[in-house]
Amino acid sequence: KAGVTQTPRYLIKTRGQQVTLSCSPISGHRSVSWYQQTPGQGLQFLFEYFSETQRNKGNFPGRFSGRQFSNSRSEMNVSTLELGDSALYLCASSSGQETDTQYFGPGTRLTVL
């Protein structure tokens, strides 16, 4: 099976711009979760989508949003970028059961200048 794919792998944006990141889960997986990783805060949960519905949400401002399509692919959008949004954004794929392993993609490195 192909693994989790994320595009693009690298992005450079300026403050105030918006950005969209994409995640394609493992075939058959219906759950996609997003995480932000920074040196200071570590890995923090952003939100999870399951069957096109947001099922859980972390403590991030409304500038961070997402959606999931019928083929389970997910996109994450960040509007009005701030310097502090510079991070590695990781998505994780699973079947959606609480007992399942989560499989992570390679991440998108976002740099905000």
Add this chain to the structure above:
Amino acid sequence: KQEVTQIPAALSVPEGENLVLNCSFTDSAIYNLQWFRQDPGKGLTSLLLIQSSQREQTSGRLNASLDKSSGRSTLYIAASQPGDSATYLCAVRPPQGAQKLVFGQGTRLTINP
């Protein structure tokens, strides 16, 4: 609020040694605990998943144990190799929160040839 702690933050050992990485969590109400490996600038690779009803899991030279009542997990690496050098992260899945994982800050492991 669930909090996960990993000690030490960094560890350097000579090749061939057996070693133990520690993970502790504040709330024993978890679905499972997962150990990951992360190479610099890369995504997370799942190593082992222990369900809340299990005591340990093994994969090759890796063995993870879970003591839910005391809020502790250990990852044992036998006969360490330079290729084991990476950051090791543990994460717990709380019962409320669907696919959300709560991560520790990780242990950066260096195996010296």
